[in-house]
Amino acid sequence: MTPNSGFVIWQLSGLVLLGFWVYALFDCVKSDFYGQNQKLIWMMPVLFAPVIGTFLYISMSKGSKKERNFQPIFNRDNSHKS
Numbered sequence: 001m002t003p004n005s006g007f008v009i010w011q012l013s014g015l016v017l018l019g020f021w022v023y024a025l026f027d028c029v030k031s032d033f034y035g036q037n038q039k040l041i042w043m044m045p046v047l048f049a050p051v052i053g054t055f056l057y058i059s060m061s062k063g064s065k066k067e068r069n070f071q072p073i074f075n076r077d078n079s080h081k082s
Contacts, residue, residue: 017051024054032066 024046033039042061045053 017054020058021046021050021054024057028057028061031061032068033064034066035064038064 025043028039028042028046031039033042035041042057042064046057047053
C-alpha cells in the first residue's frame with residue numbers, strides 16, 4: 001500500500017456516503033407519508049445529522065411511507081390524428 005492509498009479510500013467512502021445522502025434527501029422529498037408531519041420529521045435528521053440520519057431514513061422509513069401507485073393513462077384523446 002502506498003501512503004496515498006488511505007486518502008483514496010477515505011475519498012471513495014465519502015463519495016459513497018454523499019450518494020446515499022442525496023438518495024435519502026430526494027426520496028424523502030418525493031415520497032408521500034401517512035402522517036402530516038412525517039416528511040419534516042424525516043428531513044431533520046437527514047439534513048442535520050447526515051451520517052446517522054441518512055442510514056436511519058433508509059432503514060426505517062419504509063413503514064411510514066405510502067405505497068406509490070403507477071397508473072398510466074392509456075386512453076388519451078387522439079382526435080388530432082389524420
